[in-house]
Each structure stands twice: as structure tokens, then as C-alpha cells.
Amino acid sequence: MHELVLSPSEETILAVDIGSNAMRASMACLDQFNDLEILSTLRFPLRLGEDVFPNRKISKKKMQKTIEAFQDLENLKKKFDFKHIKIVATSAIRNAENGKILVEKIKKETGFQIEVINGRKEAELIKRAVSEVMKLNKSRTLLVDIGGGSTEITLCEGEEIIFTKSYSCGTVRLIESGQYKKQKEMIKEFIQEAKKDLSSHLKRKSIKVCVGTGGNLRRMGKLRKIFFKRSNLKVTYEELTAILDEIKTFSIEQRMDYLDMREDRADVIIPASKIIEELLFQFNLPEIQLPKVGLKEGLIISTLKNPPRNIFFS
Structure with a gap:
């Protein structure tokens, strides 16, 4: 990730999508003109579904990898004073018998609060992002x-x-x-x-x-x-x-x-x-x-009081 320099007038947002194949985190900022810029995206190839779909559980190894990914985000949080942080988990954690345990471990060790969302909420967030660009x-x-x-x-x-x-x-x-x-x-x-x-x-x-x-x-x-x-x-x-x-x-x-x-x-x-x-x-x-949007962008937009005037991708 390239070095980011944000001005005090910019409102910073961190959005994280914990999927079955990977965990993706996007940083964005909203400026004084209500223009939204997606600054940078991080990707963690956790592949939780590899455990969950055949076994219904997340292994200790995958749990540890996920916690380590959030520790990386914790360091990012210390560097950037995010005004909004939105984290959601979808199919793999939703279907895992021990998904709730992982969510609680992450909160205990890093302080991050994760919302496990259903398919309807996922669809609404994606539609919201799509409707901003199309x-x-x-x-x-x-x-x-x-x-x-x-x-x-x-x-x-x-x-x-x-x-x-x-x-x-x-x-x-x-x-x-x-x-x-x-x-x-x-x-x-x-x-x-x-x-x-x-x-x-x-x-x-x-x-x-x-x-x-x-x-x-x-x-x-x-x-x-x-x-x-x-x-x-x-x-x-x-x-x-x-x-x-x-x-x-x-x-x-x-x-x-x-x-x-x-x-x-x-x-x-x-x-x-x-x-x-x-x-x-x-x-x-x-x-x-x-379009170049999806669940993460829907999460970002959902934090805003008003729809952005424009969306830019770095």
C-alpha cells in the first residue's frame, strides 16, 4: 500500500468484508466537497470456506490467520484516525458452527466489532453501491x-x-x-x-x-x-x-x-x-x-449522511 497523506478536513472510513475466499479492507475519504475517494485496498487470502464448507467449522490455524489479519488492521487504525469503521462477515462465518467464537476472539484481541450479515443485507449494500455509479x-x-x-x-x-x-x-x-x-x-x-x-x-x-x-x-x-x-x-x-x-x-x-x-x-x-x-x-x-464497486463500497457509502457527489478510485 502506498503512503497516504490525508488532510484534517477529510473524513476517513475503513470498510472490511470477511468473505469465504478472502478478507478485503478498503480505506476511503470524504472531502469537504462531498467527493468520495477509495484510496487503497488490502487483501488477506484467508479462504475460510476451505474449512467451513466441508467441515462446518473454522480450524484453529485459520482462526489465528484471521486474528493476525485484524492485528494488521489494528496497526492501520493507530496510524489513521478513522471516523467510521464498518466490518461485515458473510457466508463462511455465517455458516460456521464456531463463527461466533471467532467474532468474539477478534473483538477481545483487537477491539474490532464484526457484524455477521445475511444475504438480504448483503444484497442491499451491493445495490446501494451499484446505484451510485450506474x-x-x-x-x-x-x-x-x-x-x-x-x-x-x-x-x-x-x-x-x-x-x-x-x-x-x-x-x-x-x-x-x-x-x-x-x-x-x-x-x-x-x-x-x-x-x-x-x-x-x-x-x-x-x-x-x-x-x-x-x-x-x-x-x-x-x-x-x-x-x-x-x-x-x-x-x-x-x-x-x-x-x-x-x-x-x-x-x-x-x-x-x-x-x-x-x-x-x-x-x-x-x-x-x-x-x-x-x-x-x-x-x-x-x-x-x-462496475468497480461491490460490498465494501456499499459499506462505505452506508456510513455517509448524504450520498457522495462523486466516487473516485485511486
Whole structure:
């Protein structure tokens, strides 16, 4: 992280998302003109879902790694006088039998308060972030957030959420299931369940816009830029299929070397891509929009008294 120098007039915010694949922390500041700047992001590859999904518990080793990550954030807190700190945990800690124990340990050892949120709250925060950078018009918009433990599907009509559900089909959960055939079955079952759930809300109306959030989807945008030299703010169905066909031939090491992926992204990018490929196909959607926001940005915005005038990314 580069050295940050903040003026006294700037309001500083720390937002942390403890996911199933990684923990991500974003620092942001709000200036006197109500412009919000996302300054820096830290990532801790904890992969809590690796323990939770097969065993229902977080191991002592993973607990210690998580506490150490928060000790790093404690040092950051001492350096920057954050006015707001928001920390949420999603699928892995939510599903872990000893998730509450970890939350209490972190509070005791570092003082950080963690809120374990449900799928509805997660969807609301993501929608809030998306609506700040994209105009959600009166037509139907489908928001898709692919995490390590779950995929959140949210249907909006304008700014209103009319349906949201968290499906147990995340990338870490898929790779922990083992064989490719099993992964394929899980994705198919999830998409069919989502189609059935959405049909009663769509009432013969079609989805006009599909928006994707989360680290895997941001990576798909970067892959579009690498392979097609086009904007990373969307990817079409045809482009995604071509990218998937190409990267399937790469080993994990080759994805890391040639496509600049971290190891804990290189092994989950294929199941993430397959989820989106199947979703776009089944809902007859030509493309997915990829704004540079997600849960962390929703957390940041939720701390503000008024919506920001502009959002800038460093």
C-alpha cells in the first residue's frame, strides 16, 4: 500500500468484508466537497470456506490467520484516525458452527466489532453501491454477486429490490465439492432454482440489464481487456465463452504467470466464469456490466449522511 497523506478536513472510513475466499479492507475519504475517494485496498487470502464448507467449522490455524489479519488492521487504525469503521462477515462465518467464537476472539484481541450479515443485507449494500455509479432505470435489472460461499441474485425494478436470494453456489464451495461433474451439477441446479424463483417476479417481463460484482467478476473484466483490448467494465456472452475456452487450457501456475492472477484467484476463476456463462445463456442476456464497486463500497457509502457527489478510485 502506498503512503497516504490525508488532510484534517477529510473524513476517513475503513470498510472490511470477511468473505469465504478472502478478507478485503478498503480505506476511503470524504472531502469537504462531498467527493468520495477509495484510496487503497488490502487483501488477506484467508479462504475460510476451505474449512467451513466441508467441515462446518473454522480450524484453529485459520482462526489465528484471521486474528493476525485484524492485528494488521489494528496497526492501520493507530496510524489513521478513522471516523467510521464498518466490518461485515458473510457466508463462511455465517455458516460456521464456531463463527461466533471467532467474532468474539477478534473483538477481545483487537477491539474490532464484526457484524455477521445475511444475504438480504448483503444484497442491499451491493445495490446501494451499484446505484451510485450506474443509473438503475425503471426496467428490470439483475444483480449478481459471486462469492466464495454463495452467489447473491437480486432483481431490481429501478431502485427497488423486488427479489433477492443467497444461493449456496460459490466458487470455493464448488472447488471443495471435488469433481468437475459435481461442480457442473451444482451450477445447473442453482441456475434452475434461480430461474424458478425469478419467474414469479418477472411476470413475463424480461431482464434488461445484468450487473456483476465481486472479485471474480472484476477479474473477468480484466481478462476481457487482456484478450480483446476492450473496456473492463463489461463482458459479452461471446467474449466470456471465448475467454473461458482459452483459460481452461492454462494450468493454475500459467494463469498466475501469464494472466497476473493470485493463486487463490487462479483456481476459482473457472467455476466463477461457468456460473456467469450459464446464467447469461439461461436468461438470454447478451452481456454483463462490471462496475468497480461491490460490498465494501456499499459499506462505505452506508456510513455517509448524504450520498457522495462523486466516487473516485485511486
